[in-house]
Amino acid sequence: MSSPMLTVQNLEVYYGAIHALKGVSFEVKTGEVVSLIGANGAGKTTTLRALSGLVGTKGQISFKGQDLSQVPTHKRVGLGIAQSPEGRGVFPQMTVRENLEMGAYSRKDKAGILKDFDMCLELFPRLKERLWQMAGTLSGGEQQMLAISRALMCKPELLLLDEPSLGLAPIIVSQIFEIVKKLNHEGMTILLVEQNARMALKISHRAYVLETGRIVMQDSAQNLLNNDEVRKSYLGV
Template structure:
């Protein structure tokens, strides 16, 4: 098991956002978190990446308790996040944005290999290598955010709403690349409002409602679950 959340709770001031959430991610899996806006999906990601402290429970990563570990040290351990809203550096070139993803690393040969890998996964980024990140389209910025997260060579890649704001054709492309990244050996925890796309690619998934896990199963089980279809897939 690569990641285990043990009954974690998290609050924003007096508002409790997560209520004793427990979930696991095994090595080599794509695990999806689905749910409505405000369900606690992105908050769960922030707890895993260390951007928000938990008030209760434990986070175990690769056999180690990282509950109290700083966010930057989690990156060193192998946790990397492509955040909701992309969060690229608009005044830096595509290449410099990617290089920033490798800030914890020193081996130039290995960093160059991973740059080549990012350009192979996202040929558009190679074409725009010297372009400023802020001048690119939303889809290109999303590719850049994922590429940058991969530059730390993570054991676990956290993807928060990778399809947000993208045209349907680009959504398909991003999800195909997510599967390719996983097949190359990277474990993925995915938060996504596009439940159809997420569940059709995920090995397993959890459904969050108001900070609680209300369902879990394989991607295909949840795709065919009547209540999930009704609530998240737009079909009765």
């Protein structure tokens, strides 16, 4: 593991009078899978939205040494940050192919786009069978595969995954997590937000525990898996 790709310091987010993030600080090093775990409403999704520039923030977010405070969302994508959002957010009235092409909207390298298109279909053969199908008619698992693939079409250096297992059958969840592991083994840096804490910790290098907008614990994923407090609160053991 090398220097931090992403550094977050004293991140604050308000939704009106609601103080959603209260001085959150963490880092993600190049080549890591880092998880944010915590209960519903802890601030996990808000953190990812802040990194993507989708909510107003105070504090500092640095990506590869560059301060992102004045960088709009589309330019953050251009810098190498892509998000697969909670709830998938596919374009329902567009085909699978068109959704993937939207992921590459800011790119000009045609050969690279074709290569990544083929890579996505190799990672998720199910999408290859449904290229001309409307995204809104796909199953939940297929939509999740499409959301991740669309993010990969941005050619990110940092992939933000928000609740990739939400609402999916266990066998599909296992497939999705195997793909996340494979992407990381091939060099992708990943920040994972996930309510299925056990699955998240099993594929992560490190993790942070969020409670009501604050980070209350951080450690290696293995240590957190074995931590009695984490096991009782988040792993149901």
